[in-house]
Amino acid sequence: MKTYRIKDIAALSGVSTGTVDRILHKRGKVSEEAQRKVEKVLKEIDYHPNLIARSLALKKRYRFAALIPSFAKGEYWDKLCEGIDKAAKELFSYNVEVEKLYFNQYDRSSFDALIPGLEEADCQGVVIATQFRDSVIRLTERLDRLEIPYVLIDAFIENTHCVAYYGTNSYDSGYIAGRLLYEQIHPTDDLAIFRFIRKGDQLITQVMKREEGFRDYLSKQAYGGRIHAVQLYADEPEKNRAILDDFFSRQPQVGAGIIFNSRAHLLGGYFHAKKQAFKLIGYDVIDANVACLLDGSITHLIAQRPEVQGFNCVRALFRHLILKEKVEPINYMPIDILIKENIPYYNNYI
Amino acid sequence: MKTYRIKDIAALSGVSTGTVDRILHKRGKVSEEAQRKVEKVLKEIDYHPNLIARSLALKKRYRFAALIPSFAKGEYWDKLCEGIDKAAKELFSYNVEVEKLYFNQYDRSSFDALIPGLEEADCQGVVIATQFRDSVIRLTERLDRLEIPYVLIDAFIENTHCVAYYGTNSYDSGYIAGRLLYEQIHPTDDLAIFRFIRKGDQLITQVMKREEGFRDYLSKQAYGGRIHAVQLYADEPEKNRAILDDFFSRQPQVGAGIIFNSRAHLLGGYFHAKKQAFKLIGYDVIDANVACLLDGSITHLIAQRPEVQGFNCVRALFRHLILKEKVEPINYMPIDILIKENIPYYNNYI
DNA sequence: GTCCGGTGTGTGTCCGAACACAACGCACGC
DNA sequence: GCGTGCGTTGTGTTCGGACACACACCGGAC
Numbered sequence: 001m002k003t004y005r006i007k008d009i010a011a012l013s014g015v016s017t018g019t020v021d022r023i024l025h026k027r028g029k030v031s032e033e034a035q036r037k038v039e040k041v042l043k044e045i046d047y048h049p050n051l052i053a054r055s056l057a058l059k060k061r062y063r064f065a066a067l068i069p070s071f072a073k074g075e076y077w078d079k080l081c082e083g084i085d086k087a088a089k090e091l092f093s094y095n096v097e098v099e100k101l102y103f104n105q106y107d108r109s110s111f112d113a114l115i116p117g118l119e120e121a122d123c124q125g126v127v128i129a130t131q132f133r134d135s136v137i138r139l140t141e142r143l144d145r146l147e148i149p150y151v152l153i154d155a156f157i158e159n160t161h162c163v164a165y166y167g168t169n170s171y172d173s174g175y176i177a178g179r180l181l182y183e184q185i186h187p188t189d190d191l192a193i194f195r196f197i198r199k200g201d202q203l204i205t206q207v208m209k210r211e212e213g214f215r216d217y218l219s220k221q222a223y224g225g226r227i228h229a230v231q232l233y234a235d236e237p238e239k240n241r242a243i244l245d246d247f248f249s250r251q252p253q254v255g256a257g258i259i260f261n262s263r264a265h266l267l268g269g270y271f272h273a274k275k276q277a278f279k280l281i282g283y284d285v286i287d288a289n290v291a292c293l294l295d296g297s298i299t300h301l302i303a304q305r306p307e308v309q310g311f312n313c314v315r316a317l318f319r320h321l322i323l324k325e326k327v328e329p330i331n332y333m334p335i336d337i338l339i340k341e342n343i344p345y346y347n348n349y350i
Numbered sequence: 351m352k353t354y355r356i357k358d359i360a361a362l363s364g365v366s367t368g369t370v371d372r373i374l375h376k377r378g379k380v381s382e383e384a385q386r387k388v389e390k391v392l393k394e395i396d397y398h399p400n401l402i403a404r405s406l407a408l409k410k411r412y413r414f415a416a417l418i419p420s421f422a423k424g425e426y427w428d429k430l431c432e433g434i435d436k437a438a439k440e441l442f443s444y445n446v447e448v449e450k451l452y453f454n455q456y457d458r459s460s461f462d463a464l465i466p467g468l469e470e471a472d473c474q475g476v477v478i479a480t481q482f483r484d485s486v487i488r489l490t491e492r493l494d495r496l497e498i499p500y501v502l503i504d505a506f507i508e509n510t511h512c513v514a515y516y517g518t519n520s521y522d523s524g525y526i527a528g529r530l531l532y533e534q535i536h537p538t539d540d541l542a543i544f545r546f547i548r549k550g551d552q553l554i555t556q557v558m559k560r561e562e563g564f565r566d567y568l569s570k571q572a573y574g575g576r577i578h579a580v581q582l583y584a585d586e587p588e589k590n591r592a593i594l595d596d597f598f599s600r601q602p603q604v605g606a607g608i609i610f611n612s613r614a615h616l617l618g619g620y621f622h623a624k625k626q627a628f629k630l631i632g633y634d635v636i637d638a639n640v641a642c643l644l645d646g647s648i649t650h651l652i653a654q655r656p657e658v659q660g661f662n663c664v665r666a667l668f669r670h671l672i673l674k675e676k677v678e679p680i681n682y683m684p685i686d687i688l689i690k691e692n693i694p695y696y697n698n699y700i
Numbered sequence: 701g702t703c704c705g706g707t708g709t710g711t712g713t714c715c716g717a718a719c720a721c722a723a724c725g726c727a728c729g730c
Numbered sequence: 731g732c733g734t735g736c737g738t739t740g741t742g743t744t745c746g747g748a749c750a751c752a753c754a755c756c757g758g759a760c
Contacts (some may be wrong), residue, residue, distance in 0.1 A: 005715095005716060005717085006716070006717060006718095007716080007717095015739080015740090016739060016740045016741075017717085017740080017741090018719085018739065018740055018741075019738085019739065019740080021717075021718065021719075022738095022739090024717095025718080025719095027719090029737070029738060029739085030738075030739090031737080031738060031739085034738085034739085048442070049716085049717070050406075050443050050715090050716055050717070051443040052402050052405050052406050052443045052444065052715090052716080052717095053406055053443075053715070053716035053717045053718090053745095054716080054717055054718080055402050055717095055745095056400075056402050056403055056406055056715090056716080056717075056718095056744095056745050056746070056747095057716075057717040057718045057719085057744075057745060058717085058718070058745085059718090059744080059745060092398070093400050093401040093402045093403075094402060168695075169695065172691065172692075172694075172695070175691055176689070176691045176692055179689065179691060183533060183534070184533070331697075332695050332697075333695065334686075334692065334695045334696050334697065335691075335692040335695050336684075336686065336687075336692075337687040337689070337692065339526070339529065339687070341522065341525055341526045341529060341685075342522075342526055342684065342685040342686075342687065344522075345518075345519065345522070345682050345683065345684045345685050346684050347681075347682075347684065355745095355746055355747080356746070356747060356748095357746080357747095365709080365710090366709065366710045366711075367710085367711090367747085368709065368710055368711075368749085369708085369709065369710080371747075371748065371749080372708095372709090374747095375748080375749095377749090379707070379708060379709085380708070380709090381707085381708060381709085384708080384709085399746080399747070400745090400746050400747070402745090402746080402747095403715095403745070403746030403747045403748090404746080404747055404748080405715095405747095406714095406715050406716065406717095406745090406746080406747080406748095407714075407715055407746075407747045407748045407749085408715085408747085408748070409714080409715060409748090
């Protein structure tokens with residue numbers, strides 16, 4: 001199993017390495033005859049350039065930017081960041097640097113405010129979290145014009161020219177949650193859907209899609225119970241206790257429920273404190289949710305490996321720009337089902 | 351964020367690059383004064399060598415060998431091989447080659463027969479599937495003496511000096527299967543455990559451990575049904591039909607069961623053909639099992655991403671030998687729970 | 701004073717690819 | 731016949747690190 005070098009190709013086709021180089025890179029200034037000779041050899045030997053040597057010779061520095069929501073330790077976007085950092089570290093020797101730009105996921109203008117800075121930074125690739133659809137579309141159009149490749153993460157947006165997309169199918173993950181909850185109850189048992197409201201919230205499509213999938217599963221099963229919606233307030237924990245106490249005093253028969261964002265731990269904590277048995281399904285492997293899974297106050301978590309997503313986003317840009325590989329454009333992440341017994345093994349093999 | 355080169359260190363400490371090189375590689379022949387000066391600089395700048403340049407300069411070729419069971423297309427070890435091949439391809443530019451040596455997983459002597467060939471091959475690293483405990487121990491002792499690093503895959507073997515181990519906790523995956531099956535039945539329903547016998551079989555520890563975990567889960571739940579063991583024959587499909595027909599005519603109340611190896615599809619096919627409703631749990635995402643999951647004849651699969659395992663094994667050797675990183679020695683793979691609804695997303699993000 | 705060994709030290713080349721630059725041949729014009 | 735210009739080609743240097751080799755220096759032996 002011989003590996004060929006440019007020098008070998010040059011020798012085989014009777015030209016110099018410079019000519020081979022011009023042909024490989026389509027730089028022109030090559031006679032038809034040389035072109036023919038080299039192409040003939042190339043066809044025979046299946047040449048793969050040595051990527052190590054290439055990236056050493058290309059003295060280029062690559063700067064990637066990542067536009068992601070700001071986060072607290074242990075939250076979803078923190079985990080995603082871990083993956084980004086891991087990729088950055090691994091690609092350090094390739095002269096790749098990743099700069100993270102944070103926005104407030106509940107405030108569109110904070111996202112828009114990042115754009116000018118992004119353009120100044122003259123980066124070669126961008127990772128974009130797609131919280132704000134319209135703003136993202138506007139940004140991608142500008143990046144298209146500047147011919148800067150970008151990767152989308154979270155929700156998929158059609159008609160963009162992204163190099164890759166990483167995310168989950170929210171509808172299906174809701175559908176699966178439907179099955180997991182339905183299997184734990186009787187077909188006529190009542191259920192609760194807990195929702196968090198935040199001042200000035202826009203509806204988050206991801207959460208809406210999950211609920212849609214969830215409800216669709218139940219209706220396909222001829223589910224005969226009632227689904228109660230309970231509104232909670234993200235910023236006001238004391239208020240929530242009162243709301244929940246009130247709800248369960250009026251609807252004591254409700255013994256199972258779901259919450260479509262990563263705040264299930266807030267409910268888990270409530271049930272745990274009151275020693276109330278409740279079948280609760282939540283989303284995302286964040287530290288607080290894991291604790292609830294282990295103490296039994298959450299029965300299932302549905303997750304999507306944010307670290308792997310972050311890692312893959314950066315790697316997709318790397319593969320596109322440096323390795324010049326074809327990158328699979330649409331990548332739905334696995335929908336992981338986690339219970340008390342398998343969560344200890346849910347590590348990140350990246 | 352400046353990156354330092356050997357040349358920079360040399361300039362900063364007032365010596366030549368050769369001296370810095372000797373100090374970094376502990377090649378000796380350096381005066382105490384030079385040692386001191388360079389170490390002082392090294393402490394200040396946190397030097398990380400450029401891995402790209404290093405692996406270009408090291409003209410070394412790395413040959414790894416992988417001792418794994420032979421397989422048919424789509425089977426467990428085939429998937430593992432995919433991961434190995436993917437790693438090999440990715441590391442090609444680093445001058446890493448992986449040679450696969452196959453043995454018959456039901457015949458210890460076929461494993462032993464590979465050892466002489468392995469020693470001749472003078473490879474720098476070995477991946478070993480641990481089917482035959484004693485033979486593996488003997489091999490690892492020889493490798494220890496030859497100072498050839500190795501990675502174990504499948505079952506963990508204590509007291510070896512392996513660089514890394516990748517596998518699943520069989521007991522816990524059986525325990526989880528117990529929960530998944532128990533949640534689908536009533537506490538007094540009967541269950542079936544299907545076993546495949548093969549001529550000259552030794553008991554496979556992995557399968558035994560799974561069953562142990564499974565039974566332990568049930569006994570902790572005060573399970574009150576009977577567990578029937580059904581013996582089937584790996585090589586004789588017609589015989590199995592008769593055995594199953596006979597079993598279900600005598601025990602028609604059994605509506606759920608499990609099989610602890612990857613042959614659940616053989617049972618799934620049986621139930622599907624007879625249009626018999628049966629709650630069946632199996633192991634491993636092999637193509638045939640996936641088909642059964644989708645047509646409903648298998649309710650759950652428990653899996654462990656063989657591709658990722660294969661990939662990581664090779665990468666562990668690479669990281670140890672070439673990158674000289676610390677590799678986490680014991681790596682239990684996640685225990686994945688797969689149902690009809692999430693199997694379409696169970697791709698391999700490696 | 702010369703020769704020899706050993707110890708440190710610096711320089712040079714190589715790895716494979718990228719790219720700049722010099723140089724070549726040839727046709728054409730004056 | 732000679733210079734100009736263009737199209738084409740080969741050579742040389744670079745990237746950062748590894749390693750071989752040559753050489754400077756010093757002390758001791760003759």
